[in-house]
Amino acid sequence: MQNIILQPSIRQKIDKRVDKILHDLDMPEPPLRLDDVRELLRLDLGYYQGDSDGLIHQTIHRLTMAGKQIIERPTILLDALRKFSIKALYIPDRKRILIDETLPKKKHRWATGHEIMHDVLDWHELALRGDTDVTMKQSCLDKVEAEANYGAGQLLFLRERFAREALDSAPSVELVKGMADSFGNTYASTLWRLVETIGITKPVVGVMHHHPHPRFSSPKFDPANPCRHFIRSDAFAAQFSSIAEMHVFNSISGYILPRKGGPLGCESVILKDDNGDDHEFSFESFSFYHECMTLCVHLRKRPLIVGVGSISDPTL
Numbered sequence: 125m126q127n128i129i130l131q132p133s134i135r136q137k138i139d140k141r142v143d144k145i146l147h148d149l150d151m152p153e154p155p156l157r158l159d160d161v162r163e164l165l166r167l168d169l170g171y172y173q174g175d176s177d178g179l180i181h182q183t184i185h186r187l188t189m190a191g192k193q194i195i196e197r198p199t200i201l202l203d204a205l206r207k208f209s210i211k212a213l214y215i216p217d218r219k220r221i222l223i224d225e226t227l228p229k230k231k232h233r234w235a236t237g238h239e240i241m242h243d244v245l246d247w248h249e250l251a252l253r254g255d256t257d258v259t260m261k262q263s264c265l266d267k268v269e270a271e272a273n274y275g276a277g278q279l280l281f282l283r284e285r286f287a288r289e290a291l292d293s294a295p296s297v298e299l300v301k302g303m304a305d306s307f308g309n310t311y312a313s314t315l316w317r318l319v320e321t322i323g324i325t326k327p328v329v330g331v332m333h334h335h336p337h338p339r340f341s342s343p344k345f346d347p348a349n350p351c352r353h354f355i356r357s358d359a360f361a362a363q364f365s366s367i368a369e370m371h372v373f374n375s376i377s378g379y380i381l382p383r384k385g386g387p388l389g390c391e392s393v394i395l396k397d398d399n400g401d402d403h404e405f406s407f408e409s410f411s412f413y414h415e416c417m418t419l420c421v422h423l424r425k426r427p428l429i430v431g432v433g434s435i436s437d438p439t440l
């Protein structure tokens with residue numbers, strides 16, 4: 125699934141809110157303790173028993189289908205959560221975050237950070253309530269979700285703290301793994317934050333995908349939708365808007381090693397920009413067994429090879 129690119133002005137607005145939280149917590153060291161953030165914001169956290177299938181959160185808007193009725197009657201809420209496989213949500217009236225207890229522990233941090241942002245970004249309340257037809261529009265809800273995800277990334281990776289470290293090193297899968305450990309977050313969220321950070325002026329793509337080799341194919345593999353996340357940096361989205369996730373996935377499939385886990389190979393891949401010019405990217409892939417990660421970083425624009433005709437006479 126392709127990420128939504130947010131406007132710089134909205135990012136700055138979100139950054140300011142996150143800066144205030146980190147300032148109020150005396151600029152904490154990684155990993156950020158989310159209990160401290162919740163205490164600061166007086167947010168309650170609860171768990172519920174849900175369904176084991178489905179995506180994290182993205183379906184929060186479905187909750188609003190029953191509107192206020194859900195918020196007022198918890199039994200209806202629980203039924204809705206089960207029905208739509210919602211993994212986490214925020215109930216503004218009660219300042220309460222609910223997490224599906226069947227969600228893998230590692231993903232609780234991201235889900236909690238995301239719900240915290242729905243509280244902090246107060247203009248989300250209307251959309252989460254689903255009060256009007258306007259706020260129910262899918263595009264509006266997608267934007268609200270993208271804002272909460274962006275804010276969660278800023279919060280969980282401590283804003284400039286992550287940016288300084290990320291910009292000091294060469295981008296690589298090893299860097300993502302190391303920073304995921306030190307900040308205590310998932311590989312996918314670390315990849316996301318790295319692409320956002322280094323990719324403002326440099327075209328970069330991060331992909332979380334199934335193993336492309338048929339021998340290690342997962343039962344969850346959907347050939348029409350092979351990437352769980354297709355994260356384009358600002359510069360990539362601006363210059364390579366015609367490059368679709370399937371094209372990148374096919375390029376990865378072209379060099380991947382027939383190995384279940386660990387490094388899956390590196391390759392130099394040519395991608396065309398929107399003007400039709402060729403650019404060389406460095407692709408690096410790694411398998412975590414249940415899922416693979418590929419980092420694609422722009423190297424250089426390919427020089428035009430101009431035909432020089434046949435200057436073959438050595439006596440000239």
Ligand SMILES: [Zn+2]
Pocket residue numbers: 181184238242268269272
């Ligand atoms: Zn959300």
